[in-house]
Amino acid sequence: MVNGTMNQTATTTIDIIMLRENQHNKTQQQPRPSHGAAAATRGNNSDQQQQHQMGEVQLQVCYDYKAAILYVTVIRARGLYTVRDDGETRPDPFVKVYLLPGRSVENQRRTRYFTQTSSPDWNQTMVYPSLQELSKRHLEVTAWNYHTDKDKPNEFLGEVVLDLSDKNVIDEEPRWYQLQELDREDMSAQLPGGFGFL
Known part of the structure; x- marks a missing residue:
């Protein structure tokens, strides 16, 4: 026994x-939840796996109420992925930031790009001055693979859209956001004021 x-x-x-x-x-x-508008999740498992493969971006967003200035720091990214002709999977990543609605040149900021890395450290701060109202504003952050060949467009790697009326988004805490393949028509319909996507 x-x-x-x-x-x-x-x-x-x-x-x-x-x-x-x-x-x-x-x-x-x-998958880790995102904050703001990008918190919407999809029910399809293959979609969730695809989003997970798109990587994440770490952002720090702060709003100075007295000076009416928005500071957006693109800290770093991880898990970025591409497929090159030579089999290399590390992209030449950079990030574009748009203050929405509106897609004008003065609303766009971008980081420098790095060569062949899935985990770039940018630590670059973008400044949006004279911003009196945040209630109907959103921040669109897109990651791209830079092509040195001018005949090829830069490759889209994923995006996140943040609702700036959410106090948790603009509290100056560094946060990781899951990059997603967002349906722009869907997001434009869901969020007030639209985006003015081109």
């Missing part, structure tokens, strides 16, 4: 370890 009890205990311990590993793996596979 002693041997039977030991075998039963060993089996139970192994079962518990395997159960914990399965739970840990499921937790690791869950």
